[in-house]
Amino acid sequence: MATRLDRQGVLTRDRPPLLSVVIDEYVLRRRISGPEVMREQLLHLVKLGSALPRVRIQVVPLSAGAYAGLGGPFVIATLPGGEDVVYVEGQLHGQVIDRADYVRQMVEVWESIRGEALSQQQSLDLMAEVAETWT
Known part of the structure; x- marks a missing residue:
């Protein structure tokens, strides 16, 4: 866990990368841990997406x-160098x-x-709304 943090x-950092993430609403609603942990995780995502301009959720x-x-x-x-690569992750292994x-x-x-996704602000609002259902 420390490594993830x-x-x-x-x-x-001074020159952070652009991180653009799209998640499925089911992920917000699927219980993986206790309700308080779910709520905290969603509120953390809202905080990151609101406070860090190079993080788009x-x-x-x-x-x-x-x-x-x-x-x-x-x-x-x-x-x-400017070239793109794709990383695909499976249950048993990942591949670049x-x-x-x-x-x-x-x-x-x-x-x-991205065309199916809500806007950044709509997404942050939805995550905050779903977080409150986990209390």
Whole structure:
């Protein structure tokens, strides 16, 4: 856990990276721990998304139905040289892919997912609202 908390420090350094995250509303509502922990986690996300200008958190609402993000989680990272890579994580392993055609396809999937998501402010409001249901 300390390692995860240490990694968050990168978001507050002098030149933080842009972190843009889209999560499914079901994630906000699925009980993983006790209600107080769920509430604290959601309020922490709201705080990060409100206080740090280079952290963007959006939520795909339940009303979206089926959308491209249901294919599973992935990360698109831009390396220092400017090239993008995709990290796909499975239950047993993760894989970094740098093939241009695959990266291009995943960027299109990412844009589709973002198109289904609420705005940043709507997402923060929804997370705060759901956090209050965990009391």
